[in-house]
Amino acid sequence: MGIGDNERGTRVCKGVVFHLKELDITKDFLPLSLGSSDVILGMQWLETLGVTKTNWKEQTMEFEVNGRIAQIEGYKLLGKSLISLKALVRTLSKDLNGYLIELSNTEYQVSPPDPVPLFVQDILSQFECVFQEPTGLPPPRAMEHKIIAKEGTTPVSVRPYRYPYYQKGEIERMIKEMLQAKVIQPSNRPYSSPVILVKKKDGS
Incomplete structure (x- = not known):
């Protein structure tokens, strides 16, 4: 996995259709413990794309699917990852600046709530x-709140x-x-x- 841990799958889900924006991906997926992540599209899927155009700064990737150009965009707030203490010290020693913060357990006494x-x-x-x-x-009331739409009205598609x-x-x-x-x-x-x-x- 991307954080350096090994995760071994014991089963496989065949022919799963994954809807990604305007793109449908049909692949075999492995059920794994991914923490707060929902899906990881790994190298086996990336290899099927052929030539891709990637902008790492904007976190976009373009590729051709069925004769048309598809684009997917990453979530920029995810630009954070775990780092080991060894890698942190190596980075600080190379850049010659930064902060090294040491965390330790502390004990404190919780004051009783005010009466x-x-x-x-x-x-x-x-x-x-x-x-x-x-x-x-x-419980059910004599008058229930309802929003009555016009006849034939369909729900509005909202992201x-x-x-x-x-x-x-x-x-x-x-x-x-x-x-x-x-x-x-x-x-x-x-x-x-x-x-x-x-x-x-x-x-x-």
Whole structure:
């Protein structure tokens, strides 16, 4: 793999169709543990492209497929990779500048939370059901909210919102938690709601 680890596959998925932008790729794929990555197109696929035109700065690659030119573009925020301490020291010694940061375990004592005032405790006890974590979808109401489209109207094709790759794991974790709490449910309808993560003031 690209990070230097060896990963051995035990099975193969034959003839999988992978949709990449306007390009359909039909190949045999190996199910591997890829961490937060979904798919890796390796050298066996790259060898089938023949002559390619690559712009490493813009992270684009052009090649010919079925008599037409196809282009794929990389995600520029992924331009980071793990580095070993040995390679880091070698780079610093060659460039003669930089910073070497040493991380060590530290111990700290967590201060107890501030006590809740009595008048607040009374309110929390009185409306305890309001402050409980939800465990399901709202019950049916007499009036349900609906968006009624004109007859014959088809859903508008909208691309998903782009988000930094490092947020992928957090989005999947939150969706898993909400599914377990049953506050959301799977849907196969043609309409969707884009996902947007907004940081809190404390950076979380």
